[in-house]
Amino acid sequence: MHNRILEKLNILADAAKYDVSCSSSGGNRKNTNKGLGDSHSSGICHTYTEDGRCVSLLKILLTNHCIFDCLFCVSRKSNDVQRAAFTVDEVVELTMNFYRRNYIEGLFLSSGIFKNADFTMERLLLVVKKLRLEHNFNGYIHLKTIPGASDELIKEAGLYADRMSINLEMPTEAGLKLLAPEKNHADVIKPLSFIQQNIAQFSADKKLIKHVPKFVPAGQSTQMVIGATPETDKEIMYTANAFYKNFALKRVYYSGYVPISNDTRMPVLGTQPPLLRENRLYQTDWLMRFYGFKVQEILNDANPNLDVDIDPKLSWAIRNMQHFPIDVNKADYAMILRIPGVGVGSAKKIVQARKFGKLRVDQLKKIGIAYNRAKHFIICADSPQQIKDYQGTQIKAFILAESDSKYLKTDSNQLILF
Amino acid sequence: MIYTFDASLSGLLTAVFECFERKQNYITLIEQRLYQPSAFDESLQIITDQEKADRVWKGLKEKINKNWLRTFYCTYLSEIPEAYQHLLDFAIYIFQNKKGAENNYGNAHIIALSKFAKSVEREKHRMEAFIRFQKTLDGIFYATIDPDFNVLPLISNHFKNRYADQQWIIYDTKRKYGLHYNLNTVEEITINFSEQANNEKLSEIIMDEKEALYAILWKAYFKSANIEARKNTKLHIQHVPKRYWKYLTEKQV
Numbered sequence: 001m002h003n004r005i006l007e008k009l010n011i012l013a014d015a016a017k018y019d020v021s022c023s024s025s026g027g028n029r030k031n032t033n034k035g036l037g038d039s040h041s042s043g044i045c046h047t048y049t050e051d052g053r054c055v056s057l058l059k060i061l062l063t064n065h066c067i068f069d070c071l072f073c074v075s076r077k078s079n080d081v082q083r084a085a086f087t088v089d090e091v092v093e094l095t096m097n098f099y100r101r102n103y104i105e106g107l108f109l110s111s112g113i114f115k116n117a118d119f120t121m122e123r124l125l126l127v128v129k130k131l132r133l134e135h136n137f138n139g140y141i142h143l144k145t146i147p148g149a150s151d152e153l154i155k156e157a158g159l160y161a162d163r164m165s166i167n168l169e170m171p172t173e174a175g176l177k178l179l180a181p182e183k184n185h186a187d188v189i190k191p192l193s194f195i196q197q198n199i200a201q202f203s204a205d206k207k208l209i210k211h212v213p214k215f216v217p218a219g220q221s222t223q224m225v226i227g228a229t230p231e232t233d234k235e236i237m238y239t240a241n242a243f244y245k246n247f248a249l250k251r252v253y254y255s256g257y258v259p260i261s262n263d264t265r266m267p268v269l270g271t272q273p274p275l276l277r278e279n280r281l282y283q284t285d286w287l288m289r290f291y292g293f294k295v296q297e298i299l300n301d302a303n304p305n306l307d308v309d310i311d312p313k314l315s316w317a318i319r320n321m322q323h324f325p326i327d328v329n330k331a332d333y334a335m336i337l338r339i340p341g342v343g344v345g346s347a348k349k350i351v352q353a354r355k356f357g358k359l360r361v362d363q364l365k366k367i368g369i370a371y372n373r374a375k376h377f378i379i380c381a382d383s384p385q386q387i388k389d390y391q392g393t394q395i396k397a398f399i400l401a402e403s404d405s406k407y408l409k410t411d412s413n414q415l416i417l418f
Numbered sequence: 419m420i421y422t423f424d425a426s427l428s429g430l431l432t433a434v435f436e437c438f439e440r441k442q443n444y445i446t447l448i449e450q451r452l453y454q455p456s457a458f459d460e461s462l463q464i465i466t467d468q469e470k471a472d473r474v475w476k477g478l479k480e481k482i483n484k485n486w487l488r489t490f491y492c493t494y495l496s497e498i499p500e501a502y503q504h505l506l507d508f509a510i511y512i513f514q515n516k517k518g519a520e521n522n523y524g525n526a527h528i529i530a531l532s533k534f535a536k537s538v539e540r541e542k543h544r545m546e547a548f549i550r551f552q553k554t555l556d557g558i559f560y561a562t563i564d565p566d567f568n569v570l571p572l573i574s575n576h577f578k579n580r581y582a583d584q585q586w587i588i589y590d591t592k593r594k595y596g597l598h599y600n601l602n603t604v605e606e607i608t609i610n611f612s613e614q615a616n617n618e619k620l621s622e623i624i625m626d627e628k629e630a631l632y633a634i635l636w637k638a639y640f641k642s643a644n645i646e647a648r649k650n651t652k653l654h655i656q657h658v659p660k661r662y663w664k665y666l667t668e669k670q671v
Contacts, residue, residue, distance in 0.1 A: 002631055005635070006634065006635060006638055009635055009638055009639055009642070010638055010641075010642050013638075013639050013642035013643055014642040014643075017642065017643050017644070017645060018645075030579075031579050031580065031582050034582045034583055035582065035583055036580075036581065036582070036583055036584070037580060038576075038579040038580040038582075040546070040576070044543070044546055044547045045547055045657070046547050046548070047547075047548075047640065047658060047666060047668055048653075048654055048657040048658050049640065049643050049644040049645075049654070050644050050649055050650075050651065050654050051644055051645050051646075051648035051649050051650050051653075051654070052648075052650040052652075052653025052654045052656075052657060053643075053645075053648075054657070055640065055643055058639065059643065094635065097628070097632050098632070098635075098636060098639075100551065100553070100559065100581070100584060101550055101551045101552070101553070101559070101632060101636070101667075102549050102550055102551050102561070103550065103636050103667070103668075136583070256648075258645055258647045258648065259647075272647070273647055273648055275648065275650075349523040350523070352521040352522070352523055353521070353522055353523035353524040354524075355521070355522075356519075356521075356522040356524055356525075357524060359524055360524075363523075363524040366526070366529045367523050367524075367529060
């Protein structure tokens, strides 16, 4: 019996790991019923796998039986893998016992589609209801929305889950059609917007009525697979941007494609996953969400792909040297945030600190900015006089010369003549 | 002028009080235990006085907001000698200036406090993440820790709220005290371990019979969740520094 559950766990955790979302943030469920669990608003990563990804939730599929045959998915119908399915009680037991030992923040439950969408969604719903209602479980629950499930089921699930998500899979409709002819973006958009409308409705009600039940309090997220199909970074980020705008998503995840099939339409087995590209996309995502950048400033027709050797913020600065140098003692917060080497925390501190006197280099260093990078773009109280006006490309060369990339094994530095 | 104190928070606050009472500037604050008298320095032993300490705390409360009070307290919990000095200088700076002076991040003490507090909060967060309970035969969930800083007071509420329906003990083996939640309140406890006792992990004799099973399942899950093709040991160690591995069930062979 123990061996059986161990085997299932191995199969169904392995099949679920390509879903990258593991955040447990944004939950606000309080332990008011003296049950088990209390959400931590910033989320907690309880451990990290050897590939450096956070493990916050018990991320499993209810089953990896699936009626679909999507090329990019390990659980596709035609793939020759072991199949298994958890019972509702098994998932509940695992979640409760892992949580009690402080292994996890909660449950991430997804599933292959067996029989049809409604049948699958019903099963997922059974698990979350049992956890919440019978076991007084207040930990985090991330539930996959099954495309094509009925509105009633999705709405009911939203009352018990903290976050719900549904994956776009491919950044463009054309890419999706190529690898998963049975699917389309419209099937994703419909439930996303249905849940979004409900979230808005519930929060509007909350302003008027005192006791409104929670509805997906940690919002929705989605995921795109990167590098399986030939989209540009611009196409990827414009799609992400549109989804952030239209559906108030909390997160878009970018998952570098890990080859799992030898179909000729995709990168062959053994190809390295595009980790650096993934990293640059996340950096762009952060610039959009926390640094006040518009996606069009970073990616446009002239620059459809992100620089590989430098990050997108530095890259933007070098293309737009007319804004620099910025005087940290005068510029407004939004501009200070755009200086390469200055993060949100440092920018806030600078704005506070300069009320007490003009800031000097040593103070800026102590505040925590990456001075070696920022020095090319700022003026402060005791900036050294600079006689020569450097070009963006020269500054790029200076910065590259004194930093080594985590990803690029061989130096791509090229000497600049002028 | 050198002040020595007993390393308690009240002692530190009393030292602040004495600075103003005696109108003395440029104080060096040293923990009594570490103090070595020298020929030319004058020194004063601060006798902790709760009344004076309370007055200083009340004064701080009026000057700085809740977040900064927490920053102050966290810095104290770091137990680092330089941190005590910065706390004294910070308090003096706050009292000598107008309200809002804590936002002067150009000031060395203010930036120092925010950095010490950040380290302590990070350690607190790591404990919330890395503590692994083991269930004993009598149903108590037990864990030992030896954090870099004295974070037990900071994590007490988190665990109390989270594990409201189970008894638990978290024991700091470095500072030799622990917390016990008895389903109603959290009490401070000390345990007299016998000399040979291996107090890192529970012996199998007093463990719940299911404990080993869940440890095996958790290890299996940890292994399955890894994507071999993305292996990144540097990042892994950055997130889970090796000194914490001894807590982690999934890192035991």
